Amino acid sequence: MSKRHNTTLKELALALNLSISTVSRALNDHPDINEKTKENVKKLARQMNYSPNLFARSFRSQKTNIIGVIVPNISHYFTSTILKGILEEAEIQGYRVIISESNNSETKQTEMLNTMTQFGVDGILMSLARKTTKVDDVLRTLNRAPIVLFDKVSQKIPCTQVVINEEEAAFNAVEHLIELGKERIAIIKETENSYNSEKRYAGYLRALEHHGIRIREKIILSTEDISLIHGRRLTNILLSMKKRPDAIFAITDDAAIGAIKALNKFKIKIPEEIAVVGFSNSASSKIIQPELTTVDQPGDKIGRTAVKYLIDEIDSPSNNIITKTVEIKTTLVVRDSSLRA
Amino acid sequence: MSKRHNTTLKELALALNLSISTVSRALNDHPDINEKTKENVKKLARQMNYSPNLFARSFRSQKTNIIGVIVPNISHYFTSTILKGILEEAEIQGYRVIISESNNSETKQTEMLNTMTQFGVDGILMSLARKTTKVDDVLRTLNRAPIVLFDKVSQKIPCTQVVINEEEAAFNAVEHLIELGKERIAIIKETENSYNSEKRYAGYLRALEHHGIRIREKIILSTEDISLIHGRRLTNILLSMKKRPDAIFAITDDAAIGAIKALNKFKIKIPEEIAVVGFSNSASSKIIQPELTTVDQPGDKIGRTAVKYLIDEIDSPSNNIITKTVEIKTTLVVRDSSLRA
């Protein structure tokens, strides 16, 4: 047998002097077929190393059993934990997963959506590229295949959205700082109004209001790119103020770690002088000194949940397009950066 | 037009009162077709939101343009950078990528190989699960589709293997410590003889020999699971010795970071008393205090290279099975954990 050759039903049928139909049925354990025949067929199939061509099967059944996934950046840790959940759940349910990256480019994202529908995926899981504005492209895809959004979502797209309890999580994080006795709590958030940043900011505001703490515009800082470097830069600005904050809530771990790096540099005691809380529970949050208090986002569960909702829609396609939001609970992981002395 | 409906060539043909053949050729800009006809066809195709069913096309051409990827753990940072490279290069070359995780289980790995060949992927990229012993399964797959291994490879599998210059990289890392004036250099490696651990250990030995430094068995430590926790544990053992080492070379960043955490706890000066060098240039290596000297592994390049070699084999299937090793160069990133005072 030469290399790269795949045995087909036809070959088996020829060798056994049976019809293709019978061979197919025998392999699929169809009740009609004689036990003896089944045995013979299966034996030869094993010998000839036969395995069904799933592509042909999918083609016939008009169902690919493939889920397409589009994420902004695959090497972002939180994203990779979601992907892990997606892969696990998809495998359990008998689906394969095609992954692609939009690199936060809307153009690329549209291209990916097109390839995926052309390819005939049964459904699409997507976390939106930053600044996704031309929702039309996504809506057009929605006519072809069900979509479930996760993490970076948009209410403008009428479909199921799997997110964490952003607002509540931020509320809890800030309340934790207040209970620690902190009163001048700065926030480092995004300039652009992403779903996530907006919700976390709302939680911050609500916590302050709820506890009767005055909102100080001066210590509400924003940045385009919510990274370690900008977390550090904005913290330096906070430190240059006449009246420094006594806590910093950064809406990402990266920015919070940047903040800690800045505070460490000036030998400011954490959490006594300034406490810090982040968001994500990334691997780095346990590496930084002092270890970072942060919101744990269960990526695995988000991924699994998104897959479940998507497969539900694949199995029972409904024509009523609705925006449904599914919230996954998070927990605050308290570490040294905000531990009561 | 109802939801979830895909226009087909047949429908276009019917609407235009043309044959399916003509419509197909018009859309593919076949020179035989009348310009006017092409225009009409294309116009209607746009109106009816037609896009070709790639599944049908693949089915006919017996080529899926899909690459299967199997990795032990998708959320390992280094792996995700390789995946990034794979996705980028695959897209450029017009391939789609199916990703799955073996979770370091050989059984699961075999299953994935089977599904992928059944599915008819054009080729497979794989990083082996730990302790892959039953090479037979992989060899059987090799009869169906070309395989290129990367990172976790095995010489027992006759195929192209894309790796980094493990031995040389370790040699350079240890030589760097020697040039710093260190003489009692401990190594933290894996118990099990993985390709990577073996090569790095060989580089360590060669560097010591090359510089006429005696090899001390006592400070050559091994662990099953080369993680932060075990890096810390083994470092504690090193610290309990009568004569402590003056440097630690850990064959992963995780273990090196564990080492630094242990040293920090005992307020041991890094690098003056004990210098530390890791391997990977993970995100965490820039977070830990002091920042970690480590070997930068260009994941992106590894991924791209693996895709290129695989597509070469897909395009020109050769029957001569050979083991070819492709080495990607690394660089040592010197940071505070080994910086001359």
Added chain:
DNA sequence: CTGAAAGCGCTTACAG
């Protein structure tokens, strides 16, 4: 219990 035939959507050699 087994077989002949249709069909999934597409491309292309062959005919006119």
Added chain:
DNA sequence: CTGAAAGCGCTTACAG
């Protein structure tokens, strides 16, 4: 310049 027909590998309703 256009069309009828075969075929990629499989499943299944229909017939016997």
